[in-house]
Amino acid sequence: MTVRPKLSLTMKIMIAMVAGIVLGVLINLFLADVAFVRETLVDGVLKVIGAVFVAGLKMMVVPLVFVSLVGGVTAMGDVKTLGRIGLKALVLYLLTTTVAVSIALLMAVALAPGKGLDLTSTQATYTAKDPPALADVIIGMVPSNPVQAMAEGNMLQVIVFALLFGVAITLAGNRGKHVLNFFGDLNDVIMRMVDVVMAFAPLGIFALIARTFAGQGIDMILPMLGYFMVVAGALVVHAVATFSILVRVFAGLSPARFFSKMRPVMLFAFSTSSSSATIPVNLKTVEQKLGVNNSIASFTVPLGATINMDGTAIMQGVATVFIANVYGIDLSLTDFLTVIVTATLASVGTAGVPGVGLIMLAMVLHQVGLPVEGIALIIGVDRLLDMMRTAVNVTGDAAVSCVIAKTENGLDREVFLSDEGDAAGRQTSAA
Numbered sequence: 001m002t003v004r005p006k007l008s009l010t011m012k013i014m015i016a017m018v019a020g021i022v023l024g025v026l027i028n029l030f031l032a033d034v035a036f037v038r039e040t041l042v043d044g045v046l047k048v049i050g051a052v053f054v055a056g057l058k059m060m061v062v063p064l065v066f067v068s069l070v071g072g073v074t075a076m077g078d079v080k081t082l083g084r085i086g087l088k089a090l091v092l093y094l095l096t097t098t099v100a101v102s103i104a105l106l107m108a109v110a111l112a113p114g115k116g117l118d119l120t121s122t123q124a125t126y127t128a129k130d131p132p133a134l135a136d137v138i139i140g141m142v143p144s145n146p147v148q149a150m151a152e153g154n155m156l157q158v159i160v161f162a163l164l165f166g167v168a169i170t171l172a173g174n175r176g177k178h179v180l181n182f183f184g185d186l187n188d189v190i191m192r193m194v195d196v197v198m199a200f201a202p203l204g205i206f207a208l209i210a211r212t213f214a215g216q217g218i219d220m221i222l223p224m225l226g227y228f229m230v231v232a233g234a235l236v237v238h239a240v241a242t243f244s245i246l247v248r249v250f251a252g253l254s255p256a257r258f259f260s261k262m263r264p265v266m267l268f269a270f271s272t273s274s275s276s277a278t279i280p281v282n283l284k285t286v287e288q289k290l291g292v293n294n295s296i297a298s299f300t301v302p303l304g305a306t307i308n309m310d311g312t313a314i315m316q317g318v319a320t321v322f323i324a325n326v327y328g329i330d331l332s333l334t335d336f337l338t339v340i341v342t343a344t345l346a347s348v349g350t351a352g353v354p355g356v357g358l359i360m361l362a363m364v365l366h367q368v369g370l371p372v373e374g375i376a377l378i379i380g381v382d383r384l385l386d387m388m389r390t391a392v393n394v395t396g397d398a399a400v401s402c403v404i405a406k407t408e409n410g411l412d413r414e415v416f417l418s419d420e421g422d423a424a425g426r427q428t429s430a431a
Contacts, residue, residue, distance in 0.1 A: 009198065010264045016202035017209050017267060024213025032214075046211040053204025056197045057268075057277040060190060062150045064280050065302040066162045067187045072298030073166025074180050082163070082299075085404060089300050092400045093308040094344055099242050100310040101343045104234045104317025105336055113226035113318065114325035155276060155306045194280045205271040212383060224381045227322045231385050234314045235392050242310075243399040251402040253290075253416055261289040261416075262398055266391040273386045275305040278394050286398050291415030292405040300404055304397030309347040309360070311389025315382075316343045316361045323365065323374035335368040342367045 007015075031037040076082050141156050143149035149157035169176035244255035265285050269278045279302055286297045320339050324331050331339075346360040362372050405411035 009201065010267070012202040013205055013264060013267045013271075016206040017271065020206040020209030021213050023206075024210040024215075027210070027214040042211055042214045046207040046214075049207035050204060050211055053197075053200060053207065054272050054274065054277055056200070056204075057272065057280060058153070058274070060193055060197065060280045061155075061276050062153060062158055064187075064190050064194070064283065065155065065298075066150070066158055067183055067190055068283060068294065068298035069159060069162035069302060070166040070169065071180070071183050071187055072295040073163055074169050074176070074183075075293075075295035078170070079167055081408075082167070085296060085299060085408060086303075088404050088407065089303055089400065090307075092403060093304060093396075094347075096242060096246070096310050096396050096400065097308065097313045097344045097347050098340060100234075100238050101313040101317040101340050103238050103242075104231075104314040105321065105339060107234045107237070108230055108318045108321035109336075111226070111230050112321075112325060113230045114322040153276070155302060159302055159306065191284060194284055198281065201268065205267070208271045212387070215383075224378065227318065227378060228381050228385065230322075231315055231318045232388060234318060235311055235388050238310060238314060239392050239395055243395055246399045246403055251399075251406040251411065253402060253413075257416065258290070258399070258402070259395075261285065262395055265394055265398065269391040269394040270387045273383070273390050275390055275393050275397075278390070279305050282394050282397060286401050289415070290398060290402055291412035292401045293408075293410030293412070296405045296408060296410045297401050300401040301397050304400060305394070307347055308396055308400070309393060310396045311392035312360060313343045313347060314392070315385060315389055316364050319361055319375075319378055320364055320368065320370065323370050323377065324368075326377060327371060327374065329370060331368060338367050339364055 027037060027042060073082055076085070140154075141160050143154070143157035143161050146157070146161040149161065169179050172179070243258075247253045247255050247258045262285065265278060265282045268281045269275065272278060282305070283297060283301045286292045286301055287294055292300075317339060321331065342364045343360065346363050358375060361375055365372050365374065402411060
């Protein structure tokens with residue numbers, strides 16, 4: 001009897017995404033006004049399944065980041081190594097964000113989305129939240145109550161506490177080794193929890209995608225099609241060009257193989273629209289499929305999910321030009337440079353703040369003298385674009401991790417070239 005090959009987790013997720021898109025579009029086109037479908041299926045079954053899946057992912061973020069980071073810091077052996085890796089990560093994340101917003105501005109200026117449109121009469125409004133002061137951001141990085149920071153999911157505070165805890169274990173000598181052994185065992189247990197949640201990924205992703213497309217009508221997207229296509233195009237260009245150069249030139253790896261191994265992570269990020277919720281999947285992939293040492297990946301991936309916002313920076317660049325075109329305001333070269341600097345620095349300065357993308361955009365618009373209420377014009381299509389830019393964000397985290405691992409002799413090329421990680425993924429999906 002012929003045994004059928006089992007579908008890989010990646011293939012199951014792709015099938016679930018396609019099925020979700022089809023169902024969502026059909027509901028939006030033909031069943032949007034049916035109360036039973038809207039209340040029971042879309043806002044009932046699909047909402048519950050999707051929310052439970054995302055909650056399951058987020059449930060593991062704090063313990064996984066804390067435990068992995070503590071183990072990673074102690075594996076480095078000294079504070080100097082930690083400082084060196086941290087500096088490299090910060091510089092690379094800022095550099096890729098600068099490149100991202102520059103690509104967005106170039107494409108937006110060339111294609112001029114919003115030119116000739118008159119959308120200023122829209123009834124939609126947007127009230128910008130005040131961005132936090134720099135002093136408050138710095139003070140807020142240090143948790144006065146680490147337990148509360150973990151409960152609230154404040155990733156910057158969790159990262160800072162984990163770094164200090166890891167350093168303390170190293171300084172404690174032999175007594176610290178007993179604690180380290182416990183964290184090593186705990187890390188293995190948490191990674192098994194990741195496997196369990198990932199087994200339900202196709203169902204959760206199907207529900208998330210179906211509900212998203214059921215609520216996104218074509219009549220909402222058409223007037224904004226130019227803006228939508230420029231943002232999507234800039235995201236693709238940045239992901240394919242910038243990350244390929246990083247991986248090939250600075251890490252010495254095959255971009256095609258890199259993207260192949262990152263496909264499940266990108267699909268997770270696309271469906272959840274949350275870099276934080278994707279941390280468990282991304283961290284596991286970076287370590288077990290890309291071959292990045294745990295001591296590096298456990299630091300760069302959570303940090304990147306918090307401060308690396310290439311996709312968000314692209315949205316801000318295109319949105320700035322779009323809003324300027326709609327309102328008939330010309331931007332100077334100085335304005336463009338201001339957008340680049342503000343968007344890049346804001347990605348770090350507003351890290352961990354709820355609604356960070358729109359807050360960053362409000363800061364950018366304010367700096368170049370554009371009406372902040374123009375944000376209301378793009379909110380309608382932002383959900384779909386948010387899914388795309390989250391996929392770009394997490395891919396950038398992985399690419400930077402590979403580059404840093406290469407410079408620190410922490411990149412295992414045999415793991416990267418091996419298909420064992422993919423086989424493990426298939427076994428997980430069959431469990």
